[in-house]
Amino acid sequence: MTGSVSELLRAKLVAAKQEHVLKFLDEGELSKSEEEALVSQLETFDYEMINGLFKSTVLEPKTDVDETISPMPEGVAMTIEDVKKHKRAWEEAGCALIAEGAIAFITLSGGQGTRLGYDGPKGMYDIGLPSHKSLFRLYGERLLHLRRSVQLKMKLDEEPVIPWYIMTSPLNHDTTCSYFEQEDYFELGKENVFLFKQGTLPCFTEGGKFILENKYTVATAPDGNGGIYNSLKNSGAFDDMQTRNIKWVQVTSVDNSLVQVADPVFIGCCETKKADVGNLSCPKAAWNEKVGVVAMKGGAYHIVEYSEIDEDMAKQTDANGLLVYRSGNICNHCFSMDFLRLTALPALQKSYHIAKKKIPYVDEATGETVKPNTNNGIKLEMFIFDVFPLSKNMVVVECERAYNFAPVKNAPSTDETIAPDSPQSAQNMIFSMCKEWLVAAGAKVDDSSGNICEVTPLVSINGESLSQYVSGCTLVTPLLVAAREDFNDAKCKSCNNSGTDFMGNQCTCEFGAAKQVPGCSLLKHLVKGDVNVYLIN
Numbered sequence: 001m002t003g004s005v006s007e008l009l010r011a012k013l014v015a016a017k018q019e020h021v022l023k024f025l026d027e028g029e030l031s032k033s034e035e036e037a038l039v040s041q042l043e044t045f046d047y048e049m050i051n052g053l054f055k056s057t058v059l060e061p062k063t064d065v066d067e068t069i070s071p072m073p074e075g076v077a078m079t080i081e082d083v084k085k086h087k088r089a090w091e092e093a094g095c096a097l098i099a100e101g102a103i104a105f106i107t108l109s110g111g112q113g114t115r116l117g118y119d120g121p122k123g124m125y126d127i128g129l130p131s132h133k134s135l136f137r138l139y140g141e142r143l144l145h146l147r148r149s150v151q152l153k154m155k156l157d158e159e160p161v162i163p164w165y166i167m168t169s170p171l172n173h174d175t176t177c178s179y180f181e182q183e184d185y186f187e188l189g190k191e192n193v194f195l196f197k198q199g200t201l202p203c204f205t206e207g208g209k210f211i212l213e214n215k216y217t218v219a220t221a222p223d224g225n226g227g228i229y230n231s232l233k234n235s236g237a238f239d240d241m242q243t244r245n246i247k248w249v250q251v252t253s254v255d256n257s258l259v260q261v262a263d264p265v266f267i268g269c270c271e272t273k274k275a276d277v278g279n280l281s282c283p284k285a286a287w288n289e290k291v292g293v294v295a296m297k298g299g300a301y302h303i304v305e306y307s308e309i310d311e312d313m314a315k316q317t318d319a320n321g322l323l324v325y326r327s328g329n330i331c332n333h334c335f336s337m338d339f340l341r342l343t344a345l346p347a348l349q350k351s352y353h354i355a356k357k358k359i360p361y362v363d364e365a366t367g368e369t370v371k372p373n374t375n376n377g378i379k380l381e382m383f384i385f386d387v388f389p390l391s392k393n394m395v396v397v398e399c400e401r402a403y404n405f406a407p408v409k410n411a412p413s414t415d416e417t418i419a420p421d422s423p424q425s426a427q428n429m430i431f432s433m434c435k436e437w438l439v440a441a442g443a444k445v446d447d448s449s450g451n452i453c454e455v456t457p458l459v460s461i462n463g464e465s466l467s468q469y470v471s472g473c474t475l476v477t478p479l480l481v482a483a484r485e486d487f488n489d490a491k492c493k494s495c496n497n498s499g500t501d502f503m504g505n506q507c508t509c510e511f512g513a514a515k516q517v518p519g520c521s522l523l524k525h526l527v528k529g530d531v532n533v534y535l536i537n
Contacts, residue, residue: 005039016047017209024215029367034216041218049349050201053380054208057352066298069308071316071324077294077396078269079322080283086269093271094264098146099154101161102247105143105262108225108331108384109136109176109254110169110198116423117411121172123254124179127408127423129430130454130480130531135254135408136179140164140186141457142261147188149464150264162262163244165194165237167228173197196235199227203359204378211377212362214369219359219377225253225331226351226382229344238340246337247271251384253331257426258406258433260461269397270334276343277301277391278334281327282401287314291328294396300389303329327396330405333384344387351386355379403433403462430454437463438481442471445479452478452531456486459536469536473520479532484511511535 005022013019024030025038083090097103113122123136133141147159154160168176177195180186185193202210203219213219223230228251232238241249248267252259260266263280270278279294288311295304306314309325316324335344359377363370388394399405406426410419418424434455435445440463445453459481460466470481514524514535524535 004035005042009039009042012047013042016051018047021210021212021218023212023364024362024367030216038216045202045218051208052349053201053352054204056349057380058204058208058354058378061354062350068298069304069313070296070299072294072296072301072327072394072396076394077281077327078398079320080398080400083265083269083397083399086272087265090266090268090272091264092268094266094268095150095153097248097267097271098150098162098262098264099156099160100247101244103262103267104163104165104241104244104246104249105139106165106167106228106249106251107139107254108228108251109166110172110222110225111254112169112172115409115411121168121176121179122408123166123176125408127257128412128427130452130478131456131482131486133456135257137183137186138257138457139259139261140183140188142461144187145457145459145461146262146264149461161189161192161244163192163194163241163246164188165196165232165241165249167198167231168195169198169222170200194235194237194240196231196237198225199223199231199234201380203357204380205376206378211359213360214362215367219361221357221359221379222381223352224381225384226386228384229340229348229382229387232340233345238345241337242341249335249337249340251331251333251335253407255408256330256332256405257408258404258429259332260404266332266397266399267334270336270395273393273395275334275391275393275395276336276339277388277394279327279385279388279394279396280330280332280334280404281396281398282330282405283326283398284323284328285401287311287323289328293325294327294329294388294394295325297389301391301394302388303383303385327398329385330407331384332404339391343390347387347390348382352380352382353386355381402429406430433463434481437466438470438475441466441469444474446474446476449477454479455481456483458483458485469522470520470534473517473523473534475534476532478530479534480528481534481536483536487511 025035109121109123111122113120113125116125118125124134126132126134143162143164147162151159180193200220201223203221205211211219250262250267266278266280281294284291290306292303292305295302297304314325318324356375357377357379358372358375360369360371406429407421408423408426409421412423413419431451431453435453437455438445510526514526517523517525522537524537526533
């Protein structure tokens with residue numbers, strides 16, 4: 001690519017009144033590589049769309065907006081008791097959709113692990129489980145297990161496909177792509193994993209001019225997690241979904257270590273209720289918990305921030321004694337493809353917000369970049385739930401926090417105090433859940449040596465099918481219940497991790513040394529480090 005500006009590009013800039021970005025190029029102050037970098041960036045912008053966003057968001061903001069907050073209509077929120085009552089029927093509906101290949105799973109993964117002290121994409125972070133699986137691996141193997149489970153349940157000839165779409169950021173896209181390739185896409189099939197970048201938008205002055213960060217770069221910023229809609233369209237992911245005849249998409253954030261991927265119960269409820277949008281919610285632990293909730297604002301569905309609800313409203317209860325404003329948002333959403341195609345995508349220009357920020361800019365006199373001390377520019381951003389007001393038939397499905405929401409946002413604790421939303425708090429929730437599964441399956445868990453207890457996703461994702469392996473067994477913490485497949489990254493060449501070589505002899509590797517667990521013909525025990533590993537035969 002040459003650095004010269006084509007007549008077409010210059011005409012687009014003039015028409016958009018953004019030709020000032022060529023100042024240093026036109027004055028001959030750029031090197032050849034700098035010219036090429038500037039032109040390359042400018043050719044990626046959709047000037048009509050960008051100026052349209054600025055106009056509708058900044059120059060023509062909505063006026064006379066009804067901000068009245070009120071409860072959701074009766075019947076919209078499915079309580080935890082409702083879910084227990086209808087779980088089987090909803091799960092069957094969801095599994096039928098999976099069998100049909102009609103469900104897609106999306107992960108919002110633009111974030112870095114900086115707050116966790118990890119220099120890389122957050123999805124690659126090891127939260128400290130005995131298996132040392134990353135967040136991405138946990139989700140990928142849950143998808144793999146779900147595919148296998150639905151194949152058995154629905155008596156299918158082949159595993160159904162649940163395509164996985166991952167929205168990265170320009171900062172972590174290449175690293176994430178390399179990681180998935182290195183991990184062989186967790187055996188889901190490269191063709192079933194679609195990685196695409198979150199969009200960015202130019203930063204503006206108050207008057208709508210693009211801000212130059214340096215002589216050859218327009219300052220840009222991510223357009224918020226609501227940018228997913230444009231990114232799906234622009235990356236080809238939306239077309240891929242349509243080609244696959246996807247009917248429903250579930251979207252979650254990358255940092256919820258307990259997320260139920262392609263959740264058949266949640267999606268099955270949305271399908272049964274003929275909803276266009278679904279929101280999986282955790283009921284607030286207390287009236288003053290600082291979390292946004294699903295409610296009505298001006299007669300339309302919104303995520304209402306806790307700061308917008310006064311104490312009297314927050315304490316209101318319904319006839320069953322439940323908080324009226326209780327359905328906490330955990331960034332776990334479900335959308336029908338028809339809603340995205342016919343309603344959300346056409347309305348995006350009216351859904352962005354203004355964020356005034358300190359944006360580095362080039363000093364035109366010196367050509368040096370200046371870092372301002374006060375807000376000097378505008379970023380346009382959108383949240384994923386900003387399309388909720390467009391919904392005509394929303395359903396809110398409430399879930400139990402202990403099995404659905406263990407966010408990993410804050411740095412690991414450095415003392416005995418466990419910080420909320422940290423790796424340790426997530427570990428403890430997973431350990432508690434897995435112990436509950438094992439006890440319910442008939443095992444005795446000796447936790448006199450601590451609470452470390454993990455069942456890998458390749459063995460079970462909801463505690464199902466464990467009794468045939470562990471019923472009547474005593475398992476000792478720290479423990480890991482795993483499949484031989486969990487150790488494929490260190491596969492024994494002699495026995496392929498079976499414990500028996502091709503001659504039928506006991507292998508000399510650690511799998512050959514594994515001992516039968518007394519009373520459990522389908523379970524073997526070995527020790528790796530200080531962890532008791534119980535292998536499913």
